[in-house]
Amino acid sequence: MAAWENSGNRAALIDGPDIWEVIRMVHEAPGNGERRMEEVAEAVDLPLSQVALAVDFYASNPDAIDRRIETDEREAERTRMLLERRERLLSS
Numbered sequence: 001m002a003a004w005e006n007s008g009n010r011a012a013l014i015d016g017p018d019i020w021e022v023i024r025m026v027h028e029a030p031g032n033g034e035r036r037m038e039e040v041a042e043a044v045d046l047p048l049s050q051v052a053l054a055v056d057f058y059a060s061n062p063d064a065i066d067r068r069i070e071t072d073e074r075e076a077e078r079t080r081m082l083l084e085r086r087e088r089l090l091s092s
Contacts, residue, residue, distance in 0.1 A: 011057060011065070016046055020068040022054035027069075 011019040022040060029036040029043075037051045058065050 019054045019057050020065050023058045024069050
């Protein structure tokens with residue numbers, strides 16, 4: 001586990017999103033290679049160099065970043081389920 005992950009700190013770009021958020025967008029972006037990074041840079045209005053920095057950080061810490069993405073996805077699914085239950089209760 002990366003030291004920054006245990007310290008309670010977040011891996012984030014200066015004045016930008018967390019690294020895991022950028023990496024999730026890169027995973028989902030169309031194209032390949034540099035084009036994927038360009039797509040993300042345009043989508044979130046970041047310099048390409050910042051997206052490249054996030055990709056480089058990911059290359060050094062893939063397990064920690066992947067865990068953070070998985071945690072976010074689990075929480076999003078949990079939230080969707082709770083909202084669906086709420087809707088069913090209120091609509092019956």
